[in-house]
Amino acid sequence: MAFLPFALPDIGYEEINEVIDTLESGWITTGPKIMKFEKAFSEYIGSKYSISVNSATAGLHLALDAIGLERDDLVITSPYTFTATAEVIRYFDAHPVFCDINEKTFNIDVQKLEDLLKKLCAGKNHKVKAIMPVHFAGQTCDMNEIMSLAQKYNLKIIEDAAHSLPATCNNKMIGTIGDITVFSFYATKSITTGEGGMITTNNEAYKDKMSKMRLHGINKDSWDRYVSPEASWSYDIIGAGYKYNMTDIAASIGLQQLKKCDYFFEKRNKIAERYTESFKNLNRIETPFVKNKNDKHSWHLYVIKVKNKMRDKFISIMKEKEVGCSVHFIPLHIQTYWKEKYSLKPDDFPVAYSCFCEAVSLPAYAKMPESDIEKVIQAVIETHNKIFS
Numbered sequence: 001m002a003f004l005p006f007a008l009p010d011i012g013y014e015e016i017n018e019v020i021d022t023l024e025s026g027w028i029t030t031g032p033k034i035m036k037f038e039k040a041f042s043e044y045i046g047s048k049y050s051i052s053v054n055s056a057t058a059g060l061h062l063a064l065d066a067i068g069l070e071r072d073d074l075v076i077t078s079p080y081t082f083t084a085t086a087e088v089i090r091y092f093d094a095h096p097v098f099c100d101i102n103e104k105t106f107n108i109d110v111q112k113l114e115d116l117l118k119k120l121c122a123g124k125n126h127k128v129k130a131i132m133p134v135h136f137a138g139q140t141c142d143m144n145e146i147m148s149l150a151q152k153y154n155l156k157i158i159e160d161a162a163h164s165l166p167a168t169c170n171n172k173m174i175g176t177i178g179d180i181t182v183f184s185f186y187a188t189k190s191i192t193t194g195e196g197g198m199i200t201t202n203n204e205a206y207k208d209k210m211s212k213m214r215l216h217g218i219n220k221d222s223w224d225r226y227v228s229p230e231a232s233w234s235y236d237i238i239g240a241g242y243k244y245n246m247t248d249i250a251a252s253i254g255l256q257q258l259k260k261c262d263y264f265f266e267k268r269n270k271i272a273e274r275y276t277e278s279f280k281n282l283n284r285i286e287t288p289f290v291k292n293k294n295d296k297h298s299w300h301l302y303v304i305k306v307k308n309k310m311r312d313k314f315i316s317i318m319k320e321k322e323v324g325c326s327v328h329f330i331p332l333h334i335q336t337y338w339k340e341k342y343s344l345k346p347d348d349f350p351v352a353y354s355c356f357c358e359a360v361s362l363p364a365y366a367k368m369p370e371s372d373i374e375k376v377i378q379a380v381i382e383t384h385n386k387i388f389s
């Protein structure tokens, strides 16, 4: 049997034909397919505005730019994330302040967040500007609590929703809750455009700023300059912007992927149920904790905990059994740059560190046929029994 990769995109002829249509149309950069994709995305999420970008990292950067982040400002986020979440804060010479996570959900611990905010926001001229919750694996953070803390301390909420399409919290779609939310369409994400991302917001001023800053700070996109009925050669620059726009080629893939988003979700959800049921008697493996069954967990990742310091051995035996696994995440505070920049030690965020030591992400994606799901289940059971019997 062939090696089962940890993740694979599910691209069909719908995406291929839509790309061909775009290539043949003569308009391949930001244009009509982008407009269609953004409109469809807003309808899907229920947000007022959607702004496509060429990565979630770009989207997070634009979001912080839109809220006016400045040098030496502070942004609270989780250390249990991909470096993109925090690196965009450094683009401004501002600083992330990490807050430890909950050991069950891997999401920011709201009690610790409250304690941290009490301390950091004590003075009148405090520097905290925003909270960036990360919905790890697709399970949503405690948004009610986070929103009320943000309100209390007058902070903005930028949600890192790279993992959480589609997901809900208290019956609200992620993408409609915080001030700005950013989704990723990287190759392994729940829908993909190869590379890409989408920002959602209900705030018109943020939308205006981000849609201009994503394209050099030009007050018109190329569609407005060349094609629309009111097209004119003239434009103005409103800021030192970035080259973060998505192409119509990528949007073509996104348009068709979005139509399959619910179907992909159902498949991942079923895989998660199968895994959790199949592993329930493995006493050294902890299956993912689901905080609230009424909230939609996107199941972008299915992360188990392997006990007794056997995580690395578990992954290498799984590899021998031709099943690819991954680790999400190596927490930021033990990565060289962050560790050195802020003199951090593993114990500074003990929960994040201990979650990392046990975490294994199993293959769980829409393209897996029944035989692959069964292969993963058998491999996990056999590996568990081999290590722990």
Ligand SMILES: Cc1ncc(COP(=O)(O)O)c(C=O)c1O
Binding pocket: 055, 056, 057, 058, 081, 082, 084, 085, 134, 160, 162, 163, 183, 184, 185, 186, 196, 197
């Ligand atoms: C939590 C999180 N945030 C942000 C990103 C960045 O996404 P992108 O690759 O689209 O820039 C990722 C990518 O994996 C991620 O996992």
